[in-house]
Amino acid sequence: MTDILEAISLVASWDVILVIVAASLFGLFMGAIPGLTATMATALLVPVTFFMEPLPAIAAIVSATAMAIVAGDIPGALLRMPGTPASAVYADEAYLMGKKGKLGLALGINVTCSMLGGIIGVIVLALFAPRIAEFALQFTSDEYFWLALLGLSCAILVSGKDPLKGAVSMLIGLTIAMVGMDSVSGQVRFTFGSYDLLAGVSLLPILIGLFAITELLRSIPGSGHGAPKTDVPPGCVLSGVGSTTWRYKGGVARGGLLGTMIGALPGAGADIASWISYAISRKLSRTPEKYGTGHPEGLVSASAANNAALSGAYIPALVFGIPGDTVTAIIIGVLTTKGITPGPDVFTEQGALVNAIFLVFVLANLLLLPLGILAIKGAGRLLTVPTGVLYPLILMFCIVGAFSANNTMFDVWIMLGLGLLGYFLMENDFPLGPLILAFILGPIIESNFMRSILKSDGDLMAFVDRPIAMVLAILAVLVWTLIIANGVLKPQSKGGSTGKSNDALNVANGK
C-alpha cells in the first residue's frame, strides 16, 4: 500500500504530467506523418530523456509510442497511407469506411479501441508482472543466460520472413556489443586503437542511426510539400462508436489479450499483434466476406491489439530485463544508463517506481481519447506539413541528438555508419529488431555466461543442472533448430520487399 501511495505521489508531480502531455503531442505528430514510426519517435526522444529522472523518462517514451500508434491510424483512414506499420493491416478498411461516409466512426473506433486495448494491456501487465517477478527471484546466472538467449532466438524466429537473415542481424548486433573493454577480464576488444571505442559503442547513435537515418534515407527521396488538405469528419467523432464497440466487445477483449501476449514475445511488436488479431478476427467472424469492404469488426480487434502489445512488451522487459520489442530495448538502455537494471529485484527494491510505471501507462492510455480526438480534428492541417522541411529538420535533430550522447563527433560518425548499414539491411530484408535486441542483450548473455562458468570452474554441464535452466536450454536449442531448418528448407520468395505486409513487417522490425 505504501508503494502505491508513493507511486501516486511520484506520478502526480507537475513535471511527470507535463512530460506525458508533451510526449503524447510529440508522438501524435510523429505517428500522423506517414513514414515516421513510433520507434523513430522514441529514438529521437532518447537524447532528451537522458536529462530526465527515470520516471519522467519512461513516461515520455510510453506516452509518445502509445500516441504515435493511434495517430498512425489517421493518415491510413484519410489517405490510405498508414502512419505507422502497426496501422497498415486496417488502413484499407478504415479508408473504405470513410468512402462510405463513416470516416468519423472509423477514426473514433481507432481511438476508443486503442485506449481500451491499452488499458487491458496495463491490467495484464500490473497483475502478472509482479507474480512472474516473484518466481524469477529464484533465477541464477544460469537461468538468465538461457532466458536472454531464448529471448533473442525467439526474436529472430518471429521478426522476419527469413530466420537466417534475422540471425545475421542478431549476430551483427552481438558483434557491435562486444566492442570495447570486456567487463569480466578487462581486455580491450575490436577498438582498432580508438580511444572513443574503449567504453564500447553508445546506444544512442546506434538507435538514431538504425531507426531515424535509415528511415530518412527511405523517405527523403519522396519528400516535398506534404499531402493536400483533406476533409476531416465534421461534428462529434465519437458518434456511433459506443454502440459499434459494444457490438464487437468480444473482439476488443480478444484483441487486447492477444495483443498483450504477442507483445510479450521478444521481437513481436504492435504491428505483428495487429496483423494476427485482424486475421483471427476475420476467421472467427460470422461475416468474413465483409472484411476488406469497409467493415468495422476487424478494425475494432486490431486497434485494440496494437496498443495492448505496447504494454505486453513491458512484461519481459521489467521482469527479466529482456526486451519484448525495440521500444522496450530502448527503455532498458535508458534505465541502465540511469543506474537501474530491470529485473525481478526492481519489483522488491523499487516497488514504488514499478507501480508508478503502471500508473503512467494508465494515464497515457486515458490521454489517447482526448488527444486522439484532437488529432483527428487537426489531421487535415497536420498532414499538410511539408516533408521537405520536416525531414531536413529531423536530420539536424538526429545529428545533435547523436552528439549529445557523449558530446563527441565520433558518435555522429557512428550514427551515419549505422544508418547506411541499416538501410542496406532493410532493403535486403534483414530485420533490424534482432540487431538492437542483440546489442542490448549481448552483454547480459555474455556476463551471465562468464559468471556461471567461473562458478562452475569451467564445467559446461552446470548450465543445465537446474530444472528451469534445463527447460530453457531445451527451448533455446529447439528454437535454433527451427531457425536453421526454416532458413534452409523454406523456399525463397520472389521479388523482395514488395508485398505490403512484408513492407510493414520490415519497417516494424526496425521499428
Place this chain on the structure above:
Amino acid sequence: MRTNDAVSGAIAAALGAALIVASADLSPLPRQVYGAGTFPTVTGVLLLLVGGLLVVKGLRDRQPWIRWTAKVPLRAFLKALGAVVASVTAYILLTPVLGFPVVALVILSLLFQVYYRRGWVLSVSIAGISTAAIWGLFAQMLYVPLEPGLLEWVLYP
C-alpha cells in the same frame, strides 16, 4: 538496392572469419579455457555458419546479383544519400571551426532549398528559426555543449 543473398551471406561469413581471427589474440581467464575471446569466437563461428547457409541459398535460388527494388527511382535515392552523407560530414568537419549556428543554418537552408523548393528567402528564414529552436532546446535547456564558433561573442557576450 537488393543484392543476391550469396553476396550478403559472403559478407557475413567474412565478418565471422575476421572475428575468429581477431579473437585468437584474446587470452582466457586464469586457469580457464574461457575468457574475452569466447563470445567473439562463438559469434564468429555462427556468422560463418549462417553466412555460409545464405550463400548456398542465394546460389541455389539463382537470384540476380544486384538490382534496384526500392519504390523511389535510383537517381532520387542517390541524391538523398548524397544530401544526408554530405550534411553529416560537413557538420562534423565544419562545426568545430564555424560553430553550430552557422553550420546548421547553412545545411538546413541548402536542404530546404533542394527539397522544399520555395525560394532562398523562405528557406533561409525557416532554417534560421529552426537553428534557433534546436540551439534553445539542446544548448540552453539540456546543456549540450554545442560549439558557438564564430557567433560566440553574440551568444555569450
